[in-house]
Every structure is written in structure tokens, then in C-alpha cells.
Amino acid sequence: MSHDILTSTFAGAIRSGTPLLFATLGEILAERSGILNLGVEGMMLIGAFTGFAVSYTTSNLWLAVVAAMGAAAILASLHAFVSITLKVNQVVSGLALVFLGAGLSGFWGQRFVGIQSVSFVNVKIPLLAEIPFVGNILFNRDPLVYVGYVLAPFIWWYLYKTKYGMNLRAVGEAPGAADARGINVSLTRYIYTIMGGALAGLGGAYLSLAYTSMWVENMTAGRGWIAVVLVIFAIWDPLLAMLGAYLFGGISVLQFGLQVTQTPIPPNIMKMFPYLFTVLVMLFTSSEKMKKRFGAPSALGVPYSREEKT
Amino acid sequence: MSENVLELSNIVKRFPGILANDHVNLTLKKGEVHALLGENGAGKSTLMNIIYGIYKADEGEIYVNGQRANITSPHKAIEYGIGMIQQHFSLVPSFSVAENVALGLKEFHLFPRIDVIKKRLRELSKKFGLDVKPESRIWQLSAGEQQRVEILKLLYMNSQIMILDEPTAILTPQEAEGLFKTIKEMVKYGASVIFISHKLKEVLEISDRITVMRHGKVVDTLLREEADEKILARKMVGRDVVLRVEKSPPKTGDLKLSVKNLYSRSDKGPFAINGLSLEVRKGEILGIAGVAGNGQRELAESIYGLRDYTGEIEIDGTMLKPLDVHSRINHGVAYVPQDRKGVALCGNLPLYYNLFLKIFTSKQGDFNPYLFNPISLKKPAEALVKEYDVATSSLDLSVKYLSGGNMQKIVLARELTLNPELIIAVHPTRGLDVGAMESVYKILIKARENGAAVLLIAGDLEEIFTLSDRVAVLYEGRIVGYSEPDEEHLEEIGLMMAGIKKERVG
Amino acid sequence: MRLKIERRKNDPTKLSIFLMSVLSVLISLAILGLIILSLGKNPINAYVQLTSWPFGTVAGLTQTLISMMPLLFTSLGVLIAFKMKLWNIGAEGQFYMGAFAATWGALFLFKGISSPWLMLPLLAAFAAGFGGAWGAAAGWMKAKLGVNEILSTLMLNYIAIYWVNYLVYGPWKGKGSYNFPITATFPKAAILPQYTSDGLNLGIFLAIATSFFVFYLLKRTKFGFHMDIVGDNPIAAKYSGINVKKMTIAVLAISGAISGLGGMMQMSGVLFRLQPNFSPGYGYTAIIVAWLARLNPFVAIAVAFLFGGLLVGTQQIQLFLQIPFSLVSVFEGLVLFSLISGEALLRYKISFKGVRT
Incomplete structure (x- = not known):
């Protein structure tokens, strides 16, 4: 492969990894609090649509980002309400969220199909962008990529070093113990499930505001589900999530790189790669032993009520 | 004041x-x-x-x-x-x-x-x-x-x-x-x-x-x-009698269960059973005394085939494979686990289903081995409910709505109608009132008199003394010694439970 | 005010569950009405248009039955898996694999067979085999390695869809297709008996027969009884000597086989050739059908009928009122939400209490 193709493949990995990163970080927050939200795909779609609609009507990209996060957060709060207050099966509720997010975005988004809007442009970071090879890949990107660079370490720091992160981890791991120490389990779960939704919305918005500058129905194409798998891959660690997201980003742009070099693999087969790779990752990370060893939030998916202990 | x-x-x-x-x-x-x-x-x-x-x-x-x-x-x-x-x-x-x-x-x-x-x-x-x-x-x-x-x-x-x-x-x-x-x-x-x-x-x-x-x-x-x-x-x-159940001297028969050099891990990872060996004969109750958390659960689950292990477990002289519950059931092994709700019952299924969970995996009665006929089970279920004095409003009631004592009776009723030859019972009376306790004791002793081998794992020494013919003490996943089931040996057993005195001769 | 939630002491009655389900659908329709209104369309008019043709005319009813057929097959497939608490959301992919297998058989492997009596059962078995393998793959990964079946079946959906796309855009592209991505038409022997000129075929009766088969399997066999046990408490199942891993693989295989069979029926009964995006998400709608039918195979017949009509009716209003087809997904999401909330309300006693000071 020539130098140019290599550079553009790596740059593509960062770009297509960024929406995965946001969604994965969001899901890590929700799952760390003990709430399994399988609706990432739906929340990303709502985010992508809302972001596009707002950017198209106002031409204000940052307002679009905020709106996308807000819209996805509203969906997430629905999941939070039925999972936390009504204590329903979180799997089913998550699926419902996917239907709702995909449906609403497709429904309201139909009239935006096929329209171009503004999108984020690359901003060179002085000095850093001058680093040979790497600089251009990492530091000549759009602002949301930089948000991702900062957000992952920040969430890591928040989780492991601050009091609130400690509370969050305790709620996901031992809600009874957290409750006894005066931590409001339900409130904590609400907050992080909704924040998780907002981040999924940000991931979706990246697709329609930076990765492309248009809205296509179901444009997430399973990225929300891949994010759920990435959470396991990253063993609930924000820094590993960064690694996983860019790795997966790399795999999904591999096809473009291969196309340019004229490999005989047909495009429809190459489109399978991210999904095949996801299955492969699950094969190696799913065993109970692995989960126990690396500290999955043990109360994940289990509703908490003070009077019912098993 | x-x-x-x-x-x-x-x-x-x-x-x-x-x-x-x-x-x-x-x-x-x-x-x-x-x-x-x-x-x-x-x-x-x-x-x-x-x-x-x-x-x-x-x-x-x-x-x-x-x-x-x-x-x-x-x-x-x-x-x-x-x-x-x-x-x-x-x-x-x-x-x-x-x-x-x-x-x-x-x-x-x-x-x-x-x-x-x-x-x-x-x-x-x-x-x-x-x-x-x-x-x-x-x-x-x-x-x-x-x-x-x-x-x-x-x-x-x-x-x-x-x-x-x-x-x-x-x-x-x-x-x-x-x-x-x-x-x-x-x-x-x-x-x-x-x-x-x-x-x-x-x-x-x-x-x-x-x-x-x-x-x-x-x-x-x-x-x-x-x-x-x-x-x-x-x-x-509420009354003077502390449980004393009539019991005839044991008529010990052939070797039923032999465990040699057993190693098994707890859920957390480290070994909970460390090279344990023991034997139980037909017609005797072997009581396993020990402080909770010394491998009781892992021992019972290994023998019953629910937990992986290394070492040898033989029943009737046949070597069994780990994690093979089905062959245990065929060898007449019954298991009354400590966590009956979590292990031995299906809470959302009707009571009478729970009485027949093993109907297809045990050799129980004659019926088509592939077809399930719930209606035909109601009559025998009714008889069992009566025999074991289960308090319930209906046979169709989900078993999760029963009290702990009644749940235990369902488990015992199911396990004992299979005419077991080896019963593994872990804390069989935990959570029961005295009346229920007494009937559990009687059931276990009756099974022993019918020639069954019983492995009784309990925390309560009183219970062990009442029921057992021999007492083994479990400490850190090993049998550290044997004793006779009476009060004179209480101190000795207590010390063994603490891992202080090891290997008494005999 | 404070929301107070307590668990009830007994199971809800069948009647209360039925009423709750009906209420859930009505509430969803009401909310959906508001969403239709948000596009500036009249929801009453939309609902009239949506229901009048598929349920009120002979031609419409025929179309409803035709679209009910694949829906019922996939719903039965999903339902079996759900019964054992296996979240198979891969019915779509299993449906695709069945259609792929049927096409492979009809156009290539069994091309020489001219008797429909031999051809159709062969295609059915072949399709069930491929759909079953697609399900069993997820089952195997779950049983042996603990892979979450929700995620694996979903990934397998994408893989199956791209696989079919690859074939119809590539090696299987039909000769007379004017470069459209479609395969050649099925031979006569591979086509199910047709009853009307507008497509009503044997498939719908086979789907209903499959409901009976599934009911019998679930309620009257050892296999079904063991499914009940594993579904309620896998540990108790192991304790009872049941091989839970084998059951997991077997149930997902059967689940996939039934969806795969649906894929074959769709090919041989309705479409007669493979093309991209030939499913408007039957495999996903099946999830809602199964859930709304409370996993009862007979109730699923009725629910699949209603949803078949919904799919047909939504196509109508898309055409005549320019209301996007995504309305179906919105409705499905709403129904699922109101159903699980309704179930929670039945299971728990919920009351509002003022905060005492």
C-alpha cells in the first residue's frame, strides 16, 4: 500500500471510530450504573436525524450537536423510567428503544433524505499536526474527534479518581451497599442512563454532521450494536473503549483501502467484515470467567429494590 | 438504671x-x-x-x-x-x-x-x-x-x-x-x-x-x-422437648459413595475442596460438620455433578464423570441443596410441575418417554401434597408464592419419591419451624432405614448429632477427622472445625 | 408525591393480561396518532385508510394473508426461542438464509427435478436446515462460550443480508434481469400451489399448521417441558439432569429452522426469485408479534394477521397519504413499551403517596 492510502486508512479509522467511541462511552456509563441499554442503535439514529435536521434548519453545527444529544437523552430517559421505576425487563425495553429510535428518525427524517447540509471541517492543531505521519492522521481532524480524545480519558479519571465515579461503580456493583451509604441508587441510575443516551446521540450526530453531511435512513447500520459489544471488549474501561473503537473503525474502512488497491474481494463481502469481526471479538470475550475476572458490573440488568433481596 | x-x-x-x-x-x-x-x-x-x-x-x-x-x-x-x-x-x-x-x-x-x-x-x-x-x-x-x-x-x-x-x-x-x-x-x-x-x-x-x-x-x-x-x-x-428423633442402630450395607482426592474450585476461583476423601455406606447417615464456607456447597455440588472437579467419585463402584447429573440421577442420587429456591425449584412454574422436574431424566413410572401429559400428573401430585403436608391453595400455584418450609417439602417429596439410594442433604432444615424440622428428620431417618446412604451437611451440630451415625469434620476443603455423634465429643469437634486438631485415629 | 411500587402476591389473571394487551395497543395507537399529526396529516383519516383496505376488501384481505405468512413463520421461530428466554432477534437473518437456500436449491442444486412433490419438500428441508444452522450457530456460541445471543444473532442478520446482496449483485444475477440485482425466476416445480391470481398460496396454511406443531411441541412433549424448566431456572434444569447447553443449541436451531422455512415459503409462494431487501423487516416485527401474543402460538396467528394487515395498510397510506413506512417501527416500539409497562403495572401495585412529614 502506498503512503497515501495508509494515511487515509488510518485517518478513516479515527473518523469512523469516533461515533463508536461516543456510543461506547455512553453505554459504559449506563452499564456501570447497572442499567443495560440495548437501545444504543435507536438513540444513535435519533441523534443522527436530530443533528441533521437542526444543522439543516439553523446551520449551527454546535446547536445541532446539543439537540442531538438532547433528543437521544429523551429516549434514554424513557428506558430509564421503565427499567428503574417500573423495573421491567431491560432487554425488551432496549429493543423497544431501537424500534422507536429507528422508526421516529425514519418517519420524521424522510423529508431530509437526499439533502446536503453543512458539516464539521478539519481543524489543524498547531505543532501537533506537524508531527510526521501521525500528526496529519491524529491532529488534522474535525473538532468532534478532538472531543473524543478528551472525553475518554476524562471519563476514566471521573470513574476511578472521583467520589462520584466511585459512587457510580458502587451502584452498579453492589447497589445494596451503595444504598446503605446514602447513595441514591435510582437517581444515580437515571443520571447515567440519560447521560449515556446523550453520548449515543453524540455518536449518531457525528455520522450526519461530520462523517457525512446528510441524513440516510438507518445510517448507523448496526454501529449501535457494535458499541454494545465494544463495551464488553473494553471490559467497561473508557480507555480500552478508545482502543476498541478506533480498531473497529479501522476494520470498517478497510474496504475502502482494499478497494483502492483493487483486491478481488467484492464490496458486499467486505461490508460483512465489521460484523464478522464483532462476532469474533465476542467469541473471545464472552465467557463468564472473563467477565468475573475483569469486573463486569455485577448488578447489570438487575432492578434494585431495597426490600427484595436474594 | x-x-x-x-x-x-x-x-x-x-x-x-x-x-x-x-x-x-x-x-x-x-x-x-x-x-x-x-x-x-x-x-x-x-x-x-x-x-x-x-x-x-x-x-x-x-x-x-x-x-x-x-x-x-x-x-x-x-x-x-x-x-x-x-x-x-x-x-x-x-x-x-x-x-x-x-x-x-x-x-x-x-x-x-x-x-x-x-x-x-x-x-x-x-x-x-x-x-x-x-x-x-x-x-x-x-x-x-x-x-x-x-x-x-x-x-x-x-x-x-x-x-x-x-x-x-x-x-x-x-x-x-x-x-x-x-x-x-x-x-x-x-x-x-x-x-x-x-x-x-x-x-x-x-x-x-x-x-x-x-x-x-x-x-x-x-x-x-x-x-x-x-x-x-x-x-x-414453646415446649420442653428439644428435637429427639427415635432412631434404630444402623444396618450398614455395601459401599455406596466413595470420594477420593477431590479438588474443586469455588465460584470465585480458588480451590474450595482440597484433596478430600470420604466414604458413605448404605444404611448410614454421615454427618459433615464444619463452619460455613469451608467447602460444603462445593462438596455437595461436585458429588451431585453440578460442579467441575478433579479426583475420583464412585457410586456403586462405578466411576462417574464430572458435570454429569443425569448419570447420578440414574444411580439413585437425590440432592437437597441449601438454596432450594435457586437450585431445586422453578419459581414461576406451577407447584405440580415442580414435583416432577426429573420425570424424564429419572426412571420414574411408566409413560411415553417423549410425550408430556400434565393432566395425568395432577393425581400423583395431589397424593404427594397430602403425604408431605404441603400447605397450598392449589396445585397450579406458582411455587414462588409458597413459604420456605413448604418449598422444602416439595423438594423432599420430589427427591424421595424417586426412592433414592444416596441422599445429599445440605442444611435440610434451615428456615423451617420445629414441626417441619421434625418431619424432615423423620423422612431422612426413614430413608436410611430403607437402606439409603445419607450425606448430611449441616452447620448445626445439634442436628448432626441427632441424625448422624458418624461425624466427619470439614475444614478448608478437607476432612480433618471423624468423631462419634454425641455431646462428649463436642469440644473435640469444635477444635477440628477450627482446623486445630487433625487426624484422630479411627 | 412519591411513587410507591410493591410486588403483588399472586399472578395476574388471564383476563387482566388480555385487557392490558388491548389497552397497550390502543394507547400506542393514540400516541401514534399524535405522531402522524406532527407531520400535518389527519390521524383519523390515516387510520381509516390504513385499516379499510387490508381488512375491508377481498383484494386487501388477500394481501394481508400473504404478508401474514412470513410474519407468522418468523414469529413462531422467535416465540420458541423467547419461551426459553433466549433473545433470538436473528429471525431476519434466518429468514434470509432460508430464502438463500431455497433459491440455491431451486435454481442450481435441484434444477433437474421436475416434480413439485419432490422439489418443494426438498427446498423446505434445505431452507430449514440453513435457517436452523444460522440459529444453531448463535446457540453454539452461547452454550460453549457464553456469547450473548442478542448480539450474535443481530450480527448474523447483517452478515446474511450482505451475503444475499453479494449473490444477487454478483454471481446469481439473473440473465434476463436487465442488470437489476435479481436472480432468475424459480422453475415451476419450485413454486407453491397458488389459489388466486393475486398471490394467495399454500404458504399461509402451512404457517397455521406450524402454529399447531409449535403448540404441541411446547405443551405436550418432553422437549417442551424441559424448555419450561430451562427457561424458568437454568440451574434447576441442570440440577434435574437436563443438558442446558444442548437445549440452548437445539432451541435456537429449531427457532432458526422455522424462520428459514418462512424464507423458503416467501420465495416459492410469493416472490419466485431472490432480490435485495425482500423483507420489510418481518424478522423484527416478529418480535413484537410474539411478545404481544404472550408467546402463545395460537394467539400468534391472530396477532400476525393484524400485523400483516398493518404492513399492507401502511404501504397503502405511504402511497396515498405520503406517510412514511417507518410508521410501522414507531408503532412497534410504542407497543413494546406499553406492553412491558402494562406488565409491570400488573405485577406490581403502584400507588402515589404524599410524603409524610
């Missing part, structure tokens, strides 16, 4: 179908150890959970230091200076000891000062004889050590009223001695302690006053000087 730090007045708590607390009155004086004695299901834990804010009382009042207290959550209770150590510890497994103490403390804003906590913890450890390192992770600690962490937490928060719910159940007799010393030390510094137990001896050893509960009511409150084991036992049970 010293002041009352805690006063309960006419507490009533109802659960579906039972009156768990029936107008209970109780006082706790400053600096006293007040024991709450009663059988399982007498309402002790419910009452304490009300004080600690986990349950809300339906009626009645709580006064702390003479003031009416409205305790709506454990956190509120802690603010009132009430701390409780529950049977299931309230700790975050992946956190260190110090982090567990730091959790939720108001004195820190963004960053918890772990170093400050560590320093204070070391002081407290020294002062009260609680040996545990502040930086250890909880999941690495033994049950006894975790209990010490819980006590440290209470001390750190300066709790004045401490509730200990059956704290000795997970301790060796020696660890229990250590706990008693700590309690005495705490009382000296002005704390008041409620100590829940159903063991008469330790209650008499540690407490100043003793309140006995039965069927949700307070039977009596006595000073220690007024009480002895006999009086307490009578008040606890």
Missing part, C-alpha cells in the same frame, strides 16, 4: 400470608449487649431490618435516645447512629477496605482522602483487635475478615447502636471468641449492641439481657443471670 438508647414500641409488620412482627416491644440500654434469640423465622431479622430502615413497619414507633425517630432508609438509620451488619455483607467487592469505608462519606467533596481513612482505620483496628489491612480488596478477604471490615465501618462512623445479625454463623469458634472480645471492647467505649442468634450458648456468653422471640412475638426478656439453656430453649420452642 441506665438510659434507653433505643426503644421499640408496638412494632407490627405484615408480609403476604404472615404476621412477621406482632406488636413487638424492645428496649436497648446504653452500654449493654442485648441478645435477640429465636428460631429461624421467628421475626428477629425482620424486626432489625425495620430498625435499620430496610423495611417500613406497618404500625408502631421507634425512639432513639428518647426521641421519636422516623427511619426510612439505612442511610437515615446511620444518621441516627444505628449501624447494622447484615448476614449478606454490604460491601463493594472490587473496592479496597478503605474505599468501602470512604463510600458515601459526606466529609469528602470531589476526591475521597483514602490516606486519611487508612490512617484512622489502622488506629481503630489496633484499638478493637480487628486485624485487616485497609488496602486489601474485599473479594480477596475471607468471610470473617469481611465481617471485621463491616465492624470497622460502623466504628469509623461512630455508630452508637450496633446490630449484628447472626454474626457467628460464618465464624470458627475461635474467630467467634475474637468477635466477642471486640464486642466487649466496643461496649466499654459506650456502644450498645443487639446481637441476633439462635445459638443458646453464645447468647449466654455475650449478652447482658436476652429477649426471646417466637412466631413474631416477644415471649420474654430476661437478665442473663435469670437464664439458662433449658429455660431459653423452652421459651424459644
